[in-house]
Amino acid sequence: MIAPMAFSVLLLIGFLFFTGVGLLYLLFMGLIHYIPLVVIGVVVLYIWIVMMIFHYFNTKKRKKWFGIIAGIFVMGAAVWPIMHLYKESISTVDAEVDVFYYEPFSMGRETKLVSLDEAATLTLEDNLPRIDGATALYPLYAAFVHAVYPEKEYNPYDSEVMVNTTPVAYDNLFSGEVDMILAAGPSDAQLKTAKQKGLELKLTPVGREAFVFFVNQKNPVTSLELKQIQDIYAGKITDWKEVGGNNEPIRAFQRPEDSGSQTALERLMGDIPIMDAPEENVPEGMGGIISEVSKYRNYKNAIGYTFRYYSTEMVGNDEIKLLAINGVEPNKETIRNEEYPISSEFYVVTAGTENPNVEKFIEWMLSPQGQELVEKVGYVPVKKP
Template sequence: MGEKMLQLFLYFGVVPLVISFITLPLTSTNFLITTILPLIIGGCIAGGIASRILIKSDDKRGLSLLFFFPLAYTAVFWAIFMLISGGFYGANSWLFYSILHIAMAPIFFMTMLMGEGRLFLWAPLAYELAFVFAIFLSLLIKRACPTFNKKQMLTVITVFVIAMGTGAAVQWERSKTVLPSYGFEYGGGYSSTDLFPYDVTNPDHILPQLETASTFTIKKVSEMPILDGAEAAYPVYSAFANAVYENIGNLDRAGEIVSFTNTIYSYERLLSGEVDIYFGAEPSKEQQEMAKRQGKELVMTPIGKEAFVFFVNPDNKVDGLKVSEIKNIYSGKIKNWSELGGKNERIIAFQRPKNSGSQTLLEKIMSNTPIMEPLKEDVPEGMGGIIEQVADYRNYDNSIGFSFRFFATGMKANPDIKLLAIEGIEPNPENIASEKYPFTASLYAITLKDNPKPQIEPFLEWMKGPQGQEIIGKIGYIKN
């Protein structure tokens, strides 16, 4: 028995630990492959050596069963921790799983840093499967046929299959609500599209120019209101600053004056006094309550019109939805496109992060109807492991998403989406201008009532005037 345990410790303790350390300097952009390949090669070599011991052994039954045992061990504990974590590889519980596979400690340490959770299963499994494969291959080549205790071997195989099936079932259920990350690069940490074409410091920017010189200008840097807002509003307030702020493109502080941190953070900056004017859709209930708690009174100045739109893949047969159908989709009552006259496919309904401008409007449409949990994605965070965040829209055949019309068709134009009519009304400029389209929304310039900067009020008046509206129209929004 002692000799068997020594063999187990050697082949499934010492050898994989050595291989784990060898893989560390091999880390590359394809961390998964460069980690698994050495384990497969090492497992094959170790299995080939072990097959010689197996052939010479007097207890071939016991030793052969011992070599199969690690496969069942890995599968069982993987299944247990999949059930505990709900399949989320970023959960703290995987640290304890790593302790139970101490031979893989160096690999699992890198796994947690690189955000490659799949290796919790595939690192030990790759080595163990390669080991068993090499034993069978060696025995086949040497025409050796060790006897097996069929009952014990069947038990081990059954446990392995059931455990793998259990873990796979958890993963399958999770795949319905959690998608793999696309690895989006977010400019400045927050933006989902390239904003540089709208940057006032970009000499080749595409910001619209006024037909005549601006009737309102701010010359002193100290008097220039600090601007921030939603991603979809960035081109608007950047164009305003370009027209009104004298020589803004050449100022050292241009990036601070015309800033961008997205809806959630810029709103917080407005309340803290870091920002003078916030541009975007109406604030969410939580954001309004935040202002009340801080004793701040918001001044909401509508400067343009926009449409809140829903879109699908062009191959989708559905061309329009009723408001009641949207509520049923996003509450989870309608789950298949066939219920709406489309194909017999599950509806993949994407949402946006809480307190973003578009999610706030969805909540307004849903009213008292509860919204189902949003689709999420597992995002590798480099040195931070893996986090879950709300998944961005993916243009699958059975997807539905929502955004502001300007963002979906202008800033981040996607020719492979189809805007849906709502209650039979298309989200075109005419229907938005007349507010015939049901989800017509206002673009606001939001300020704090107690802000003492003298240039804020005349700047807001200019935005509502002919030149401000000229820029609104040229950007792609609808004039008030």
């Protein structure tokens, strides 16, 4: 028969082995918030078994005190996973969009693609310009392609017509992977990169859009002044009560660097320094931890920003509301009439491509047919009918 001490040592070795395997699994799966609870749980279980082996629990008082102390430690370790589960229960607004709904010539799929009622005045059969762009603009340039390019499959991630985030689209343009992109204007960092590579960027406006700020539907604030927006993102206004809301601290979310919406915020702020963005630790691979800008979670005291079309048409989240700025609602008419104070143009951007059809395609985008598609998709044309 194994002596109690030897058995407790063997038990400890077994617990350490299986706990180590479990912790590695949690790290690999990105479940780091459960680690303290698992460690405390294992320690409590091991101590309880050892005390049972040595007949420590021979009085009710000892059992009671062990239960109290163990309960305190377990409840303390459970705080982090409970907070994580609560955070995960709050929806993120920048939800992924199924871009395949907008794929040109979608083969038998349900589609949201907009098309002309007549044949395009331009058709391309070869030397097809390679295109990339912002997700929010994919429904538009996919419609352009559907009108002008030959019918075939254009996989959004592996074809002449791709869709990526704005930073990736600019990287592809700079590396010569694509001939043109549709996106917001470049950030200062992207302009610097183009200059270092000896590239001359040509920006051709093809439509107008509103840069919008949004909050939780339950937030009583419906409008902010432009100066108040700047003060919020400079860290000068920190509580909603300062702008007519509830007495709650403002969670001002930001977007990753060089994204179209972050560049729009930087342009809006001008020389005013932007405060540090909320960050969260994110597991990377086997236990590595990185920090990234937190995705917008729809807390009752949060504020975020994006572009109008992406928010209202592509994502369509009814748990948020767009704020009026200086008392003006962001919609197509206020953008068209230039009443909404932070509307701006988006562009076809090139960097010296040799493809002979690029200029023809851009000219067609600015033609009555091209501008008709801008309107039908849901943006505001740069050229009035």
